[in-house]
Amino acid sequence: xxxxxxSQQTTAIIPKARGGVVPASRPRxxxxxxxxxxxxxxxxxxxxxxxxxxxxxxxxxLVLLVLGANISGYPMINDDEGTYLAQAWxxxxxxxxxxxxxxxxxxxxxxIQLAGLSWLPGLAGSDGATVATVGRIAMLPVVGAVLxxxxxxxxxxxxxxxxxxxxxxVFGLSPLTVVMYRGVYLDTFAVVWMLAALAxxxxxxxxxxxxxxxxxxxxxxxxxxxxxxxxxPAVVLALWQHTARxxxxxxxxxxxxxxxxxxxxxxxxYATLRGELxxxxxxxxxxxxxxxxxxxxxxxxxxxxxxxxxxxxxRSWLDHDWFVLLGGLAATAVCLFxxxxxxxxxxxxxxxxxxxxxxGHLPVMYVVQLLPFFxxxxxxxxDLLVKxxxxxxxxxxxxxxxxxxxxxxxAPRWYSGNKLAVTANYHSGYVAAARFLREEVxxxxxxxxxxxxxxxxxxxxxxxxxxxxxxxYKLDLDPGVAATLPNGWRDVDYIVSTPALRGDSKxxxxxxxxxxxSTLVARFGExxxxxxxxxxxxxxx
Amino acid sequence: xxxxxxxxxxxxxxxxxxxxxxxxTPETLAATRFAEPDGDHRVTFSLLVPARxxxxxxxxxxxxxxxxxxxxxxxxxxxxxxxxETAEVAHRVAATAPERILxxxxxxxxxxxxxxxxxxxxxVRGEVVGVFDAEDQVHPxxxxxxxxxxxxTGADVVQGGVQLINYHSSWYSLHxxxxxxxxxxxxxxxxxxKGFIPLGGNTVFVRTDVLRGANGWDGTCLAEDCDLGVxxxxxxxxxxxxxxxxxxxxxxxxxSLGSLLKxxxxxxQGFLQVLRKGEWRRLPLRQxxxxxxxxxxxxxxxxxxxxxxxxxxxxxxxxxxxGIxLLTFVPVVPMAANIVFQTVGLRDFGIQYGLRVRWRHFxxxxxxxxxxxxxxxxAALRAVWREYTGRRDxxxxxxxxxxxxxxxxxxx
Numbered sequence: 005x006x007x008x009x010x011s012q013q014t015t016a017i018i019p020k021a022r023g024g025v026v027p028a029s030r031p032r033x034x035x036x037x038x039x040x041x042x043x044x045x046x047x048x049x050x051x052x053x054x055x056x057x058x059x060x061x062x063x064x065x066l067v068l069l070v071l072g073a074n075i076s077g078y079p080m081i082n083d084d085e086g087t088y089l090a091q092a093w094x095x096x097x098x099x100x101x102x103x104x105x106x107x108x109x110x111x112x113x114x115x116i117q118l119a120g121l122s123w124l125p126g127l128a129g130s131d132g133a134t135v136a137t138v139g140r141i142a143m144l145p146v147v148g149a150v151l152x153x154x155x156x157x158x159x160x161x162x163x164x165x166x167x168x169x170x171x172x173x174v175f176g177l178s179p180l181t182v183v184m185y186r187g188v189y190l191d192t193f194a195v196v197w198m199l200a201a202l203a204x205x206x207x208x209x210x211x212x213x214x215x216x217x218x219x220x221x222x223x224x225x226x227x228x229x230x231x232x233x234x235x236x237p238a239v240v241l242a243l244w245q246h247t248a249r250x251x252x253x254x255x256x257x258x259x260x261x262x263x264x265x266x267x268x269x270x271x272x273x274y275a276t277l278r279g280e281l282x283x284x285x286x287x288x289x290x291x292x293x294x295x296x297x298x299x300x301x302x303x304x305x306x307x308x309x310x311x312x313x314x315x316x317x318x319r320s321w322l323d324h325d326w327f328v329l330l331g332g333l334a335a336t337a338v339c340l341f342x343x344x345x346x347x348x349x350x351x352x353x354x355x356x357x358x359x360x361x362x363x364g365h366l367p368v369m370y371v372v373q374l375l376p377f378f379x380x381x382x383x384x385x386x387d388l389l390v391k392x393x394x395x396x397x398x399x400x401x402x403x404x405x406x407x408x409x410x411x412x413x414x415a416p417r418w419y420s421g422n423k424l425a426v427t428a429n430y431h432s433g434y435v436a437a438a439r440f441l442r443e444e445v446x447x448x449x450x451x452x453x454x455x456x457x458x459x460x461x462x463x464x465x466x467x468x469x470x471x472x473x474x475x476x477y478k479l480d481l482d483p484g485v486a487a488t489l490p491n492g493w494r495d496v497d498y499i500v501s502t503p504a505l506r507g508d509s510k511x512x513x514x515x516x517x518x519x520x521x522s523t524l525v526a527r528f529g530e531x532x533x534x535x536x537x538x539x540x541x542x543x544x545x
Numbered sequence: 546x547x548x549x550x551x552x553x554x555x556x557x558x559x560x561x562x563x564x565x566x567x568x569x570t571p572e573t574l575a576a577t578r579f580a581e582p583d584g585d586h587r588v589t590f591s592l593l594v595p596a597r598x599x600x601x602x603x604x605x606x607x608x609x610x611x612x613x614x615x616x617x618x619x620x621x622x623x624x625x626x627x628x629x630e631t632a633e634v635a636h637r638v639a640a641t642a643p644e645r646i647l648x649x650x651x652x653x654x655x656x657x658x659x660x661x662x663x664x665x666x667x668x669v670r671g672e673v674v675g676v677f678d679a680e681d682q683v684h685p686x687x688x689x690x691x692x693x694x695x696x697x698t699g700a701d702v703v704q705g706g707v708q709l710i711n712y713h714s715s716w717y718s719l720h721x722x723x724x725x726x727x728x729x730x731x732x733x734x735x736x737x738x739k740g741f742i743p744l745g746g747n748t749v750f751v752r753t754d755v756l757r758g759a760n761g762w763d764g765t766c767l768a769e770d771c772d773l774g775v776x777x778x779x780x781x782x783x784x785x786x787x788x789x790x791x792x793x794x795x796x797x798x799x800x801s802l803g804s805l806l807k808x809x810x811x812x813x814q815g816f817l818q819v820l821r822k823g824e825w826r827r828l829p830l831r832q833x834x835x836x837x838x839x840x841x842x843x844x845x846x847x848x849x850x851x852x853x854x855x856x857x858x859x860x861x862x863x864x865x866x867x868g869i870x871l872l873t874f875v876p877v878v879p880m881a882a883n884i885v886f887q888t889v890g891l892r893d894f895g896i897q898y899g900l901r902v903r904w905r906h907f908x909x910x911x912x913x914x915x916x917x918x919x920x921x922x923x924a925a926l927r928a929v930w931r932e933y934t935g936r937r938d939x940x941x942x943x944x945x946x947x948x949x950x951x952x953x954x955x956x957x
Contacts, residue, residue, distance in 0.1 A: 209570045213562075216882070251575070255568040258889035262882035270871060277860065277870045 064151040067176030076137035077429035083504035085188040086457030095119035108293035114190035114228035153199035160206035167387035175379030179421025180325040191372035194232040197225035205243040215256040219263025238351035303363035314366040332378025335385040345384040352377035433529035442466035455500040479514040501536040557879035567731035579787040582693035590618035591671035595661035596679035615688035659762035659769035682795040701782035705748035706793035716909040718798040720917040737786040741832040744774030748794040768815020790897035813928030847925030850918035
């Protein structure tokens with residue numbers, strides 16, 4: 005039961021509500037978002053239409069066709085490709101992160117991803133190719149993603165459809181790309197994730213989860229190949245620019261940081277859980293590996309000193325395609341001064357600066373990371389050039405002039421380079437050696453072979469025991485491997501001498517001993533590219 | 546262990562996703578604000594202010610309400626018959642504006658907030674009922690914005706922002722403030738747009754006819770606000786949430802860990818009661834899932850607050866295979882991301898309210914995260930315990946400024 009406090013049962017009045025007579029005299033709060041409409045228009049403009057998507061996918065398919073044709077014949081397989089494939093094999097078959105002790109040489113995400121893709125080549129068949137070259141087919145979807153991302157990023161940087169398509173084509177059809185992106189390299193995985201991070205940081209809706217995803221993608225890129233970490237400032241810059249004057253910038257930064265750190269931390273966490281974070285006696289360690297990579301690793305000299313390894317490498321890149329490298333370098337310098345094109349230019353510039361350091365290790369596949377950023381910068385400059393030309397008659401003239409220049413300067417070189425790529429067979433030696441090891445060697449299950457990383461996988465596939473096929477350099481460098489040979493080199497039955505093995509054998513005494521105490525059984529190819537299968541002469545003194 | 550880890554990760558990820566709703570894009574953030582009012586005053590309000598042993602703060606609250614720029618409103622103060630001190634204050638302020646203020650005496654034997662509100666409902670003459678607590682600091686412009694919100698959106702319910710302000714008082718106050726910040730600033734908007742919303746306890750405005758049609762508040766429920774929201778959602782009422790830092794109703798956190806624990810226990814128990822009442826089962830499937838998830842949320846949170854640290858301890862100390870050990874860390878990812886976002890939120894909170902957030906506050910935030918999760922877990926367990934042993938009385942939270950002794954005595 006309830007009573008009111010006084011006799012009065014209600015308030016005297018609710019004064020009559022007024023309508024439309026109160027002047028708006030009080031200071032008003034700012035309107036929620038005055039330029040929201042404008043921004044929505046921009047969002048719509050940057051979203052791909054179906055026709056555009058068709059264009060990008062079509063061009064990607066064209067490039068993949070060029071990349072895929074004769075992928076097992078050219079270029080000559082690199083020993084590192086074999087290494088990564090073997091590690092992917094180890095992951096796929098439940099042998100841990102590598103079939104030898106994983107020593108944190110590289111973070112493992114790339115070959116874990118490769119293991120996830122390794123079912124693909126089975127679909128394509130592997131006639132006349134080695135297992136290792138078939139691994140290249142597994143890389144094609146990754147390259148496809150790189151190509152599409154180059155297009156998407158170009159569009160999100162505000163470039164036109166034609167110039168974005170140019171970026172895709174310049175990147176995809178450069179003979180240097182065709183050579184490098186055919187390889188099974190960790191860098192390709194790193195690139196695809198770093199480009200994904202850049203695309204996400206440029207999310208048209210400026211969605212918080214896209215920014216968080218950008219952070220995660222950056223971390224996955226770095227955990228695929230650690231050296232790409234130098235491109236991180238480009239993503240951060242893109243994020244920072246893209247959220248300028250937005251109410252959500254601090255949250256975007258928070259999201260990016262969360263994604264980056266919380267995914268990235270799993271690698272040191274893995275090392276910690278295994279007790280392998282810090283160096284110590286009797287075990288490998290993450291920090292120990294970093295010390296080696298940063299400090300102790302033999303450098304390849306300066307790219308400016310004629311005769312150094314690095315210099316030779318740059319020359320060979322330029323031989324494949326000077327246009328994308330020199331043009332890209334110039335374009336990168338220009339784009340550094342254009343706000344909207346700055347992120348890819350920053351990535352390109354840092355990668356160039358790192359390559360220019362006076363000493364340090366410059367790997368063969370370094371250029372893989374550089375190419376997409378150079379291509380975007382190149383197309384960005386073309387886009388800029390056309391946009392700066394006053395609309396009207398002079399604009400078509402500029403386009404025609406650019407097309408003519410491309411046709412005379414670039415097209416012939418690209419044609420011959422790519423013709424070589426789709427016809428040459430540099431690989432018959434390996435194929436023949438693989439066939440010999442598969443068919444001519446008796447009692448394979450009990451035969452111990454020392455080979456390079458490419459033929460390792462070949463042997464395992466042919467029925468040799470994984471622990472009886474030995475990567476040649478492990479003989480000298482992994483005490484665990486030496487321990488499996490109680491009688492030393494006499495426990496080995498065959499050694500396969502390949503260019504990679506001969507190149508390193510000077511510093512590997514055990515390999516040298518095997519080469520000396522062996523006789524030639526079969527030889528494939530000539531001169532420096534030859535592959536020899538040699539039987540160990542155990543009765544030698 | 547693997548499946549627990551995955552469930553916990555999913556739960557933490559979904560919670561994080563929803564907590565961050567308002568900041569998803571600049572557009573969503575802009576949409577969470579009150580639209581600029583047009584200056585018309587067309588809706589009439591009856592503002593209900595239940596007060597219990599709150600003589601110290603009531604007068605100030607009413608004075609502030611009287612400063613409202615809106616023209617059409619009345620204030621109904623609801624005082625228990627056994628509370629002469631508060632009644633005295635109520636009558637004194639009522640005398641200063643007799644045409645605006647009505648004092649209603651609640652003579653229910655068992656006193657709680659929903660019963661007090663129901664007591665006042667027959668006296669309501671405004672088209673819209675608004676609820677405030679006796680310690681609330683209400684902004685003079687609020688009613689005008691709410692008026693406009695009702696008219697421009699056709700809403701049945703408008704929920705305004707409530708914000709605890711005294712983040713500097715202690716480490717748990719800081720966490721409590723941030724909880725409110727994320728809840729009112731962000732999460733409630735998601736609930737409003739999805740069509741299932743547990744309303745807040747004050748600064749909530751309901752059309753009088755809708756409220757009467759729903760028979761007012763549930764006098765037996767410990768979370769009458771949540772219950773009302775669930776019942777109105779189930780009947781298809783349109784709910785609009787708007788948050789404007791300058792317009793929020795300011796409150797303070799419970800003055801001790803004990804009273805915070807009691808308050809949280811009461812809310813959790815209220816959520817349990819609402820869950821058991823099952824009104825939410827009348828909702829369509831998607832909202833029903835959201836309802837189930839929201840109402841069980843505090844208990845899942847309590848479980849994960851304990852389970853995740855145990856998982857980590859196991860991973861570090863026991864000799865688990867490295868893959869499984871890594872998996873136990875997965876739920877930590879969204880939790881840690883939550884702390885990162887809370888850090889950003891604390892900074893934003895400081896900017897929005899013109900407060901100086903110092904390094905020690907960030908330290909409280911990070912170091913206090915686990916103890917606070919533990920506190921929430923204890924409150925959740927306590928709620929379950931009380932509900933199943935049938936203890937459903939109202940544990941009132943004392944407010945600084947009130948005479949603590951009296952308040953404790955009143956909270957039987």
